[in-house]
Amino acid sequence: MKLVAMLAAALIAVAAQAQDTIKIGVITDRVGVSKPYSEPATEGMVFGANEINKKGGVLGRRLELLVEDDQSKPDVSAALARKLIDQGAVFILSVSLSPATQQQQTVTMEAKTPQMTPMNSADYLTTQLDNPYFWQTGPLGSVQIATLLAHAKKQNLKRVALITDNSDLGQAIGKAFRGGLEKAAMQVVDEEVVPLGATSATPQMQKIRGANPDAMFVAGVVTATNVLIFKSYRELGLKFPIHASYNLSVPIYETAAKGLVDGITFVDAYDPDKPEVKAFEATYRKETGKEPANLHGYGYDGIMLVAEAIKKAGSTDKEKIRAAMQSLTYGGVMGAKGMKYHFPEGKRTGFDPNGMVVRVYEGDRQGRVVHVGQQ
Amino acid sequence: MKSENPLALRATPLIRGAGAFIVLAGAAFFMGDYHNDVYRKLLLWVTLALGYNFLFGVCGQVAFSHFAFYGIGAYSIVIFLFQLHLPFPLAAICGIALCIVFALAVAIPSTRLEGFYLALVTLALGQLFIVVLNEGGTVTGGTGGIANYRLPEIYGLRLRGPWYTAVIALLVVATYAVLVRLDRSGFGRACRAVRDNPEAAAAMGVDVARTKVIAFTLTSVLAGIGGMVYAFVDNTVNPPIFGIENAFLLLFMVIVGGAGRHAGAVIGAVLLFLLPFWLSPLVGHHHALVFGVLVVAAILLEPRGLIGIYDRVADRYKGSPSR
Amino acid sequence: MQDFFELAVGAAASGCVYGLIGLAYLLIIRPTGIINFAVGEWAMLAAFGGYVTLTKYEWPYPVGMAVVLGLMFVVGWATERVVVRRLVEGGAPLLAPILALLGMLVVFRESISVTFPPDPHPVPDAFGIGRLELGPIGGTYQSFFTIVTALGVFIGAWLFFERTVAGKAFEAVALNRRAAALMGIDLTRVTALSFGAGAVVAGLGGLLVAPNISAHYLMGVPLAIQGFTALVIGGVGRVAGPLLGGLLLALAEQLTVRYAPVPAGYAQGVPLVLLMVFLLLRPTGLLKAKV
Numbered sequence: 001m002k003l004v005a006m007l008a009a010a011l012i013a014v015a016a017q018a019q020d021t022i023k024i025g026v027i028t029d030r031v032g033v034s035k036p037y038s039e040p041a042t043e044g045m046v047f048g049a050n051e052i053n054k055k056g057g058v059l060g061r062r063l064e065l066l067v068e069d070d071q072s073k074p075d076v077s078a079a080l081a082r083k084l085i086d087q088g089a090v091f092i093l094s095v096s097l098s099p100a101t102q103q104q105q106t107v108t109m110e111a112k113t114p115q116m117t118p119m120n121s122a123d124y125l126t127t128q129l130d131n132p133y134f135w136q137t138g139p140l141g142s143v144q145i146a147t148l149l150a151h152a153k154k155q156n157l158k159r160v161a162l163i164t165d166n167s168d169l170g171q172a173i174g175k176a177f178r179g180g181l182e183k184a185a186m187q188v189v190d191e192e193v194v195p196l197g198a199t200s201a202t203p204q205m206q207k208i209r210g211a212n213p214d215a216m217f218v219a220g221v222v223t224a225t226n227v228l229i230f231k232s233y234r235e236l237g238l239k240f241p242i243h244a245s246y247n248l249s250v251p252i253y254e255t256a257a258k259g260l261v262d263g264i265t266f267v268d269a270y271d272p273d274k275p276e277v278k279a280f281e282a283t284y285r286k287e288t289g290k291e292p293a294n295l296h297g298y299g300y301d302g303i304m305l306v307a308e309a310i311k312k313a314g315s316t317d318k319e320k321i322r323a324a325m326q327s328l329t330y331g332g333v334m335g336a337k338g339m340k341y342h343f344p345e346g347k348r349t350g351f352d353p354n355g356m357v358v359r360v361y362e363g364d365r366q367g368r369v370v371h372v373g374q375q
Numbered sequence: 376m377k378s379e380n381p382l383a384l385r386a387t388p389l390i391r392g393a394g395a396f397i398v399l400a401g402a403a404f405f406m407g408d409y410h411n412d413v414y415r416k417l418l419l420w421v422t423l424a425l426g427y428n429f430l431f432g433v434c435g436q437v438a439f440s441h442f443a444f445y446g447i448g449a450y451s452i453v454i455f456l457f458q459l460h461l462p463f464p465l466a467a468i469c470g471i472a473l474c475i476v477f478a479l480a481v482a483i484p485s486t487r488l489e490g491f492y493l494a495l496v497t498l499a500l501g502q503l504f505i506v507v508l509n510e511g512g513t514v515t516g517g518t519g520g521i522a523n524y525r526l527p528e529i530y531g532l533r534l535r536g537p538w539y540t541a542v543i544a545l546l547v548v549a550t551y552a553v554l555v556r557l558d559r560s561g562f563g564r565a566c567r568a569v570r571d572n573p574e575a576a577a578a579m580g581v582d583v584a585r586t587k588v589i590a591f592t593l594t595s596v597l598a599g600i601g602g603m604v605y606a607f608v609d610n611t612v613n614p615p616i617f618g619i620e621n622a623f624l625l626l627f628m629v630i631v632g633g634a635g636r637h638a639g640a641v642i643g644a645v646l647l648f649l650l651p652f653w654l655s656p657l658v659g660h661h662h663a664l665v666f667g668v669l670v671v672a673a674i675l676l677e678p679r680g681l682i683g684i685y686d687r688v689a690d691r692y693k694g695s696p697s698r
Numbered sequence: 699m700q701d702f703f704e705l706a707v708g709a710a711a712s713g714c715v716y717g718l719i720g721l722a723y724l725l726i727i728r729p730t731g732i733i734n735f736a737v738g739e740w741a742m743l744a745a746f747g748g749y750v751t752l753t754k755y756e757w758p759y760p761v762g763m764a765v766v767l768g769l770m771f772v773v774g775w776a777t778e779r780v781v782v783r784r785l786v787e788g789g790a791p792l793l794a795p796i797l798a799l800l801g802m803l804v805v806f807r808e809s810i811s812v813t814f815p816p817d818p819h820p821v822p823d824a825f826g827i828g829r830l831e832l833g834p835i836g837g838t839y840q841s842f843f844t845i846v847t848a849l850g851v852f853i854g855a856w857l858f859f860e861r862t863v864a865g866k867a868f869e870a871v872a873l874n875r876r877a878a879a880l881m882g883i884d885l886t887r888v889t890a891l892s893f894g895a896g897a898v899v900a901g902l903g904g905l906l907v908a909p910n911i912s913a914h915y916l917m918g919v920p921l922a923i924q925g926f927t928a929l930v931i932g933g934v935g936r937v938a939g940p941l942l943g944g945l946l947l948a949l950a951e952q953l954t955v956r957y958a959p960v961p962a963g964y965a966q967g968v969p970l971v972l973l974m975v976f977l978l979l980r981p982t983g984l985l986k987a988k989v
């Protein structure tokens with residue numbers, strides 16, 4: 001009898017808890033091509049959700065993350081978005097492949113469910129579909145190149161080379177970089193693509209050497225391919241400066257490209273000297289025993305933004321959350337000191353165009369911030 | 376060969392087909408949005424597997440271009456409809472024509488190739504297709520693909536939700552019917568003869584080259600039609616769907632189910648498509664590893680496919696004196 | 699012109715790697731007829747072995763290399779024992795082991811994927827980063843090391859097939875399994891050895907190319923396709939086939955990027971078109987088998 005009573009009590013407690021949580025869907029990739037980026041971002045989200053829940057949750061309710069693995073397959077991704085909506089998710093965070101995020105949008109738009117990607121950076125995500133329920137806070141390719149160019153202004157570059165890889169994002173960032181360089185009235189003297197699976201980047205680097213540029217811009221986002229490019233650059237004894245995309249900001253280069261990265265300039269959305277970053281890194285280390293990096297920060301900011309929006313909406317009504325999100329201003333871990341995410345005039349890209357920073361590798365270490373924003 | 380199943384209903388194929396359609400399409404109306412979506416994509420995989428089984432299992436051609444044709448179908452209908460603004464029937468016909476042209480362009484010169492040489496040519500074709508999609512500028516939308524379109528209205532009606540699932544169910548049933556009929560016809564026998572021994576087939580008077588070309592073109596067009604239907608499942612098309620990875624998965628489906636058997640292709644497609652959905656919540660990121668182990672185990676235990684288990688059970692029933 | 703020689707050395711090194719992967723296919727196809735697409739994953743396993751022994755534990759290069767290749771022999775042998783033997787002895791159609799090995803491709807890849815972080819792992823060059831100039835011909839130490847090692851392996855393989863009794867046994871099995879068995883050749887042993895040797899050769903290819911492309915979980919499939927292409931271009935009839943095919947493929951790939959006047963994005967498509975045209979014109983490969 002006592003046992004039955006206990007069981008019943010437990011069941012009621014579970015039911016109450018289940019009803020009390022606010023469900024946030026997460027679509028990530030745990031086995032496919034996006035795994036190196038999706039996994040740390042997801043870890044950052046889980047850490048953030050735990051932190052929020054320790055402080056009493058949102059609107060007095062716990063956040064519950066429903067994490068799904070889409071294997072970077074866009075069609076599976078869209079199906080999972082439906083699953084999460086069916087399960088009562090009031091918001092979906094997407095950290096898988098950009099085309100997968102895009103295909104999820106066809107679902108969230110129809111189901112009027114708020115969706116955000118805290119790290120996808122392809123410019124087309126907010127331009128192709130007019131989906132008022134979607135936001136993007138990953139730093140756009142166009143912002144990356146503008147920030148790099150602002151920093152390089154004093155170098156007075158005229159003739160530049162551009163190199164990228166043939167991944168989805170590598171091509172998208174490459175396109176954004178080309179646009180930025182042309183806008184700055186620079187002459188792109190050579191443009192190269194290193195396909196995934198190539199065993200040498202020597203022919204591409206020879207061509208760039210032949211074009212004799214003032215600098216080379218690396219728009220590629222596949223770490224192994226970038227390492228191949230830098231290796232070839234060293235082997236050919238090339239000297240022109242390199243300005244690279246935010247992929248160089250992942251800490252893996254410090255070990256995977258030992259001796260190859262010294263002096264490379266790169267754009268980042270992470271300033272290790274920012275007080276918020278220091279606090280985030282300290283608690284992350286203490287709670288998980290692991291070393292966080294900027295990729296964790298993207299996920300962490302993502303869940304924080306969602307929590308803020310729900311708090312501001314004062315309810316889990318999707319329409320109210322949408323309105324709250326659109327009018328939100330929030331300062332997080334990512335971005336330059338004092339940067340705030342916001343979505344002015346109905347824009348749905350929330351990363352401040354002046355929020356990126358430029359850093360330079362010193363030896364194998366990522367150096368301090370040397371430049372901020374597009375000015 | 377197998378004898379007629381004694382349990383089979385004495386109904387005309389038309390009635391059986393209609394029955395299958397009603398069951399398959401009707402099921403969609405009892406499902407939520409999520410299950411409907413998975414079901415739609417599953418049915419499309421079944422269609423692809425049926426076609427691929429005919430090409431690979433019945434006709435013995437190892438080709439990796441099936442997803443490229445799926446993609447040609449999907450992209451062409453979208454481009455014809457929304458960039459060239461053709462009316463729907465014309466767009467569909469043009470899409471099919473495009474598939475036929477490409478299939479013939481590959482198949483006619485490839486008749487000289489055997490076994491894995493064809494595999495390599497079609498593998499190159501599949502990779503080339505992705506390159507063209509990525510570089511296609513505004514026509515293909517590059518890496519982002521094309522979005523922001525909807526199925527046109529027909530007489531003021533727009534098929535959506537379970538009604539669109541019904542369209543896909545119709546596609547599956549029609550594909551199945553066409554392929555089974557074809558398999559039982561003289562053409563099907565010619566295909567099997569070409570697969571088993573091309574020289575003997577030629578000696579028996581089968582035009583080997585023509586048989587190969589027709590089988591390749593036909594199944595490629597079926598894949599293209601599948602692609603046209605796919606284009607309106609999520610109302611977006613993008614390159615990753617049509618890559619080589621999926622072509623390998625399709626091969627696995629046909630093998631695990633049982634190559635050369637229509638029911639085998641269906642079993643394989645259903646199991647392997649749904650496996651990650653079941654495994655992912657159970658074993659987390661190990662699901663891909665478990666998937667690989669299960670595929671290997673299935674081939675080791677049933678080299679002729681899972682349909683072999685059904686065959687044995689069926690044989691035992693037939694052989695037992697109780698019936 | 700200097701560019702061309704420099705490129706030729708680099709492309710030759712890439713071609714030798716493709717050739718080694720192609721040879722791994724060939725060693726298994728010869729006695730068994732089985733096309734093993736998991737050779738790319740074997741190359742990946744060896745690359746990760748190189749990461750663990752050479753980068754993590756910093757063993758001397760020859761020791762690390764010997765240990766990794768020794769382990770690769772065990773991997774190849776075990777693959778045959780567990781996956782292939784059952785099917786071959788059970789009389790399954792030839793396609794069954796090919797597809798089981800395709801399944802093993804997934805198993806190998808995912809085993810690495812759940813064991814190591816998904817980032818690329820560095821593997822050192824045999825003699826560090828540096829350049830060697832021989833008159834007009836210049837290239838990296840690793841390129842020359844790769845070319846010399848691969849040539850050594852191909853000469854060894856050629857001598858084995860042409861000059862030794864064991865090599866003849868392989869050949870006999872390839873020609874007629876039943877007759878070979880009647881002649882007293884141990885079919886099972888020959889098959890097991892061919893898988894072991896195939897894994898060692900594929901592993902060597904992986905170890906040699908890893909300093910360039912890093913060890914990572916997605917590196918296997920491109921290598922498997924490049925090696926298979928090398929094999930098909932060169933033809934399975936002769937031991938030198940994959941080497942010739944690999945060199946041609948690598949030259950086509952890299953010369954296209956360097957000299958062909960096509961937009962960068964399309965340059966990767968040119969070797970694919972060349973391959974299709976080549977196959978259609980010459981469906982049996984460049985080198986014909988001796989009759």
